[in-house]
Amino acid sequence: MCAETPDYKDTLNLPKTDFPMRAGLPKREPEWLARWEKIGVYDRLREKQGRKPFTLHDGPPYANGHLHIGHALNKTIKDMIVRSHQMMGFDARYVPGWDCHGLPIEWKIEEQYRAKGKNKDDVDVVAFRQECRKFAEGWVDIQREEFKRLGITGNWADPYLTMDFHAEAVIAEEFMKFLMNGTLYQGSKPVMWSPVEKTALAEAEIEYHEHQSHTIWVPFAFRNATGDLAGARVVIWTTTPWTIPSNRAVAYNPKIAYGLYRVEATEEESWTKPGDLYLLADALAEDALGKSRVTSFTRVRDVAADELAGLVCAHPFAGLDGADGFWDYDVPMIDGDHVTDDAGTGFVHTAPSHGADDYECFLKRNWLDRMTHNVGEESEFLPHVPFFAGLQVFDRKGKEGKANTAVIAKLVEAGGIIARGRVKHSYPHSWRSKAPVIFRNTPQWFASVDREVGDGQDEMGKTIRTRALNSIDKLVKWWPQSGRNRLYSMIESRPDWVLSRQRAWGVPLTCFVKKGALPTDPDFLLRDPEVNARIAAAFEAEGADAWYAEGAKERFLGEGYDADEWEQVFDVLDVWFDSGSTHAFVLRDRPDGTEDGIADVYMEGTDQHRGWFHSSLLQACGTLGRAPYRNVVTHGFTLDEKGNKMSKSLGNTIVPEAVVKQYGADILRLWVAQTDYTADQRIGPEILKGVADSYRRLRNTMRFMLGSLSDFTEADRTDPAEMPELERWVLHRLAELDHHVRKGYAEFDFQGVFQAIFNFATVDLSAFYFDIRKDALYCDGDTPRRRAARTVLSLLHERLTTWLAPILPFTMEEVWLDRFPGEDSSVHLQDFPETPADWRDEPLAAKWAALRRVRRVVTAALEVQRTDKVIGASLEAAPVVHVRDTEVLELLKTVDFADVCITSDLTLSGDPLPPEAFRLPEVADVGVVFEKAEGEKCQRCWKILPDVGSHAHPGTCARCDSALG
Template structure:
């Protein structure tokens, strides 16, 4: 067949052809049609049918990392949930019971912040509202957004237990979160300590690393002198003794210089850190402007590598290196605080401590050490406790800044100044400190630097490090007395036992666990699960009593975590065994990462509520940022309470960028909302984009990329439509056994068997891009451009009895069954529509199927190799005819009868017994074993094959449009070929 219409004198035989018949539309109309399939699935409760169907299969559990319930879903949500759905569906179709229980993270600061904003807009103060009432408003807010997001996720085609999700704020979840916390407490892993933590002044709470993002920030910088204390001898009664910490005489009038980007931390300074790996020198200023802070004669101790740069910043025009300063000399030095004399409270000595964290990459080679405002500072201060005591230095860490960013009485002379205000803007603390340092002659330079600085990912405002009492979980304390059985050791062992996709995720998470400090659990907020412990007021010991714990958990089951805040709660929990006045009831709430990290305990292990889930989960799947978020907290929480990870494997995906690779942001106007894509194109287009992308890296999305996806979808749809149209003529009696099929059909079955192996392997490795590539290449190149093209004539024109036509229909049936199954996890709506076009009966659904078992006996590599040669010859013929068509010497390939010359015997052998004219879609072909004339058409990549075009001889068949000499030889049907005449007789006999 070709696309040339019959002439006016020819009889129209189109009604006698087996032309494609289908109501499957060419235009998908997905935005309108997809909600119809959603309604159908809901009415038939397809998720419950899947569970019943798979109840005896092995479990595969992809545990849902909970999104936060505080706004419409964005494109990152769509990517994440679509990936999860493709995995869940493909595992179900691969023979597992793959249940998917969605969940939501409901506690925490973002929701609390929204309610506070509403209060401020109404002129209300949160502190004037009873805490239980405030918490109820937070709960209501979360409930509303859970409902909104649920519908948005369902619209993406995500199949799951939407009527029975998990919520971290449900009473049973809150009770179990509290139980998990109390398990940690009972095992001795929980403690209250004081450490610098990242603190949001704007939000008035501690933050975890996972709640931090780094943004460009401009900070004040200062270079500060710490004058050396001259010490040589001490008097012990009348006897003079050498001071073991004597100062070398050359340094008596020198100053150690530090550089800092946080001038406000100077009042909290208690030490200076140096490194014994760095070379230092004593430098003297020999030239400087009169008005300069650094004066001629100043003696400064600096790292040799950084000295010149420091003097440039200090506008010093001349200096000399007077001597080297050794590490043991530095260790013996004690300095005075640069604010000594500014106010009472700075008349203490400042020791120099050898620290591993000190480098000479920038600054001065010395690190100003404020143990209340930095983890490295805190670490070296605590490690040096014995040394400090020996020198008579008080190791107490001051609390210089309160929760609002104001200086306290521990910062004498600055009380009331502010580091950061309620809007996240810089306060007056920096300038106050700089002015005071200048007044005392202890500043030599100042400037500003733009650098990456931690910000709260919620408020987008800068944070500070602040020493506060918090609740921690030990990382390195032996659990329950087992030597070496620490939380860090458990977590590292668990990582080694986990499969990561991509594999690089394992090293990333391992590095984070290996280096992380103790886990900070407490938050100073109201909306969350409280830290359900009592502390003895005198001893500071945590009360460990299972009876008390049971009463707490039971009340949470019945009333939720609000029970902790009800009047008389302490008496209720402590019972008759303890006096309420002896115990402090902790009011901090748990970090929400502990909530979500505990989901394994109240979801995966809750067999009563979700019997089709298993623990550990088969997989956790989230964005790559969750190595420091949910993967991290879930690992620590489960290792603390179970001794192992809550997952067998971890899969991560990248972030969504715009079409040019830029981060999406509202300010750039380059965001793409999933709702907009669905409204214009349909959810299946969004799903195909996800499946076609390399999700292990950042994904790009823009208008051009969406259009490319639409074009790809359209080609797939057209191939499926042609399949459906031809299968309208397929009957059970048409089935042909593969051994009786022509070679071309057996070749297609061979390719199906190959594809089955490749597609299944790609699904196992969660490589959906490979699935799409394999299937689109097969459907576009091997089916539409080859097999369908070759077999159109047979399918449309052959007699009803034709074994070739029946074989082709049988192959189309196999193709349909395989392709609709393989594409079902990706194009969930389109494959349902396609499947129901053939199987419209009630209760039918492509999503109740499993991947078909493709017989490996269909594989025939020898046949495939032979047809590779045949298809190479076909390409040369097609290339030659394309020129003839372009030059308008023929209208269609059926007007041609080219001469094919084969110089390579392999092609001759391959073509023996083949109808090359049918394969090349010409009316005839003359094949000769010869080099062919020099002017013959050739392709460089198919040597040994050449083609000379020629016109077909004979009359044109009015039914098939082939030009053949035998047209007219059948007297009953004088205008058609004998093949077509036989077809017409059989149709008449069948009453068609």
């Protein structure tokens, strides 16, 4: 610059904004939370009139610990659903809730008792329940603040709790509907039982872990066989030796090929001897005999299924001294489809009190009077069982007791075993105590899924199962569709629902049974609407503790019944029944519920196909006659960066609180938006760094807009019809995006929404449109071009901030307030702006796609020159662009292509591509020959032009001279 040339920097329209590049989210976010609470954003949204309600019903988390990353993922997805639907014009309500009853909380209070040397059973049940309530209340308050810190919007002042008195009253009422409609019954059947927690468990409360079990091969002698079978024994194999004392049958499958095998020789130590005859499945005979140390055997002949039918065995313990005839009953051979020849012997030891298939075999034959009751609630053999009384399968800590080894020792003594071993396999454990469970026959209360529901709501079917299956297919949309298949198959094959738990903290099964009556008797259960009404009214006023109060039985039965003739049930309901009933006391009963008691969306993890989705469906099909939801959205599990499950022992857990402290909640939310939540997701330090980088790029885009809009007023606004082509192309892209964003949010595709907006912001805007228009924005005077560009920036600001607000509520609030400050201003009070359909211009979009294709070759050619240090900036260039396609060449001539390529000059040519021309393989019909720009550098805009220095203002080009006036 010459000495006399002025410094024109202050004459430029440089960006002006206080919007910082460094977000400082951990510090700033709590300020916005306080602001939203102060101005009452959630309540003000509810005041908007004439909107169609949209309700996401919250699957209740459990009130017993700090949030983990799965909670953060879950609640963030829910928040994005709620916020996006609100901004699409709905009245999107969100009532957060908590599951407060059940074993985990009861377990914590018991632990506190044990630490003080106290026994739970010595404490008054109401006092115990009140301690459980207080414990849950404490965690509800903690988790509420942790959820709010993540930016989750909702009715936090009035959440739902399953332990609220009204909730407990409604849960009891919903249970009593099952009582009255005929689906409730008491049955004695094997259920999964936790010896540690001393209660029945539902399938949803079970997880599977590797476990080492004993394996034994046990021969049963025939009592009524003839011929060569008279001296033979049929061999079973089991991994639960402790169930042998409860054996009542041996099952076979008519489709399996069986043979009679004779032992010819054995090793020196063997529980078999030459001449022994055994019945085995042909596919398993060699393995079984090998396990019993048989070195040589002969297959004597086939054994047909019709030979097995009608045969009766003796129990291996039959006739033992000291047993007093306990096992001297017949053990029939029965056929069963569940028997396979994949492992074992092809014959199945059948103890109907300790196995689901075994029970079904006996139920089918109406043999339930042969059920055994040999094992108690601590998995101990009961006092009436010879030899084994008091021995446990698992002890109070879930470790193996003495039952298995004692049974094996007795079998050896009785000559009733031919082999033993150990096997590691997947085994059911309680998801709370992590201890192994057993199948145990106990009297429990069930809801039948196949009895006709006597309520007249038969549109979806007459039974709970048919209603559920029809709801799945006819009433519900599944996101992703695989969720439908998973739940459908579960419902299709599930057994009756075990409703009862032998615990204290929960809603009791509010029913009475007649003393001395059998469960099959018509008057076994008391069904009286007036009794039910008294119970519900008491629970509404006092909570479920009323069931345990002195004189409760007499109070509820009233004067019409003799209390001495009835027994009050003190089991509590499965907590899944509690949460399955939430549609009644949240959606149906609350002012912010729904008119029909049906939610628009349930959204939970894949584990809830057997949990909340499942129990809500069954419960509602029993009381409403249909599913309580219209859409079911499912997310996967969160893994570490290497795809491993998170665990404290591995040290790979990511705690939401730590992420929020380091990065801010918006970064955690952005991670959710960038991931495909329908599959398992990964998170870790490196992934979060990548997310933070995406955030910075997006923030930079927003900052550029704000800087260029600092003094924009409505007087500067330009009509789209008067805008240059480049601005109208941006409007076209906005119209395209508007459709994509709305469709994506409506279909819960946050990854698709964010990716589209992010690519638009970084590729179409920052790397293209902003890059081109910086010159006009900074250097033009009050020109139509600059006014049009700033109008487009205003339209971009309004749309990008609202479109991204459901994902990044804190950052978009900051971006919004930078332009629209005010005590009551908030982006979260806005809707997505309506985008005119006539902004769409497909021919214009096609034209600019062709221009950008050519531009890519030019910018790549200039980058080579920059890398070689021939030029420092693209404005030093004046390339010659050779284009073979004459139509494209004519398109290029209709715009200032030098401006588009950010060069000082540019020549378009239809001449053949010179050999030295730069080309890109994917754009073979375009070649660029580099030339340096001629002229002097304008000291204001930095373009190199021939006319610089020939105007009134020294060192300027014509455009800058005009801008300076």
